[in-house]
Amino acid sequence: MKRQLPIIIIFILGVFMVFQYHIPHETSEFFYEFIALDWPPIIGMFALTLGIISLVRVSITRVRQRQDNWQYSIVTLVALTTIMAAGFIDTRGADAPPVRWMFDNMIIPVSSTMFSLLAFFIASAAYRAFRARSVLATILLVSAVIVMLRFFPLGPLTDPESELSRWILTVPNLAAKRAIIIGVGLGIVSTALKVVLGIERSFLGRD
């Protein structure tokens, strides 16, 4: 029953959602909003508690067992308890000055730093991608140079109205993207059907 019940629930709700999509009536929308929009945040809130428990347990285990770099786990635990305490002490929650200060002066700069790494990684990835080792790689390189010249401020070489660049983006590039999108769409329908019909149940734990 532990395995059958989820499959039955998935089947009933899956079939309901298929019919709901084809029924625009307000009653149908009400059930959609109730099931698909209202329930996930409620479940998410309970799951977040489990997540925090998991994080605390993993961190404490690392510290207790003196695993490699266990000191980082202490930083994690201190940060978690500090920001939670700040939120509890000042009932304004996320708007509380201590929480806001930590968010503005610690979380945002660290996040921005991580994001800014992307620029360097793009440069290194582009270097690898554009090495003209084969015919296809050479075509990629030439296409990329043409497209980049459209946007780079390189004086007379820059041509924002470049028809060739526009053609590359709107014909071969767009055709490939659409082919992938159509494939993804079919894959989504296929996977959804497999899940709803109970054919794919490996994510429930057993093949």
Added chain:
Amino acid sequence: MATRRHFFIGSVIAACLSWALLTGTPASYAQEPSDSTAVDTTTAPAPIPPAPPSNVQATDTPNDNGHAIGVVWDLSADDIRGRNNVLMYEVLRTPKMEGPFPVDEVPADDPSYRIFASNAYGEAGWRFTSGEWDTVGQVPSGATSLENRGGKIRDSRDFIPDYVDFQYRVIAVTAEGGRASSPTTPPVHSRGHLFHLDRILHIGFPAVLYTVLILGFIGAAQRGRKLYIRPLAGIDAVDEAIGRATEMNRPILYVLGLGAADEIATIASFSILSRVAKKVAEHRTELLVPCYDAVVMSVAQETVKQAYLDAGRPDDYNEDIVYFVTQDQFPYVAAVNGTMLRRQTATNFYLGVFYAESLILAETGSLAGSIQISGTDRVTQIPFFVVACDYTLIGEELYAASAYLGREPKLLGTLKAQDWFKVCLLAVLGLGVVGAAFNVDWILAIFRMSL
């Protein structure tokens, strides 16, 4: 006496004229045209009204949840043709309510509307004043339709109640302010529809066909028919990658991405995780699954736990294999990158939904020397994975991976059905190309839809 008086008056007039001439009197000269302008304004002819729009019809919008009425009309004779002076069309609406309704409230800050407590249909809580015309939209010249779509929440300003009659007028407006109104339409009301016919025809029908194909191929596979599936390098490399990690005695990192548990790509990733975890358990290799979403973590824990059980190694499972990190994008990336570099993971799987973090993760793994297998359905992230990973599952291959790994007839049948449905789609696309190229109306009509 009279002569002296006339002389005096004449002298005063002459003095005034002389003073005016000597001081230049620009104001005096300027005054006259100004006066004449004022006279012109008051006596200017009214702007010439254009010909009104004709054949105005208001109908309930089909295939919707109600609260919308469509208005269509024929162009004014002076729009594009004739005097060609129509600037835009204004659409006006008035409720046709057969009261009297008990007035609940007249808001002090805006007495122009009233909130009616009830109407003939027993509905309550909206505000309309019978007989008042409200402008519900403006469209530029050349347009012949407008959808008056309102909200369904009664407290909202744009609420349109169902089953309440409205009448419409369309006014042609010129740049000079000339206006010409069409006749008022007969009363019409909106209502919710039970079926969305366009969706049933264009999505429901193909979905049924697709389901029949899937069930047909599953049946064929179960009857023992051999189904050829082209090999996928990324899937074939899974065993090799797990074997490498085992030989090197280093952990395997599995990243489920930033998607929620209800996203299909994440569900596909759960299926792959199940099969990867089973192989990992058989090889007794260490597995790390840092999670971004707490719900995803809960599902992944159950999936991995069951995989270890299936592999006959339930004692090797511990709850720290799948753990929650944070629900913040870049702190999550920092944590996963730190894990990669500190633990020197031998193999990294990135399967699921990814955004800007895809390249940061994959490049860090590449720098750490890990074998990397990735897969996502986000078109914008696929190039990053292709560049930085050893193997990439592109788009639909992510959804097919579980079937490849499982090699079960039922799952392989769905892949075969998917391929055949693509053939059908190609045929439909070809038909569309023919229709567009040769302007064949009946073909183009098939592709016209409002979803």
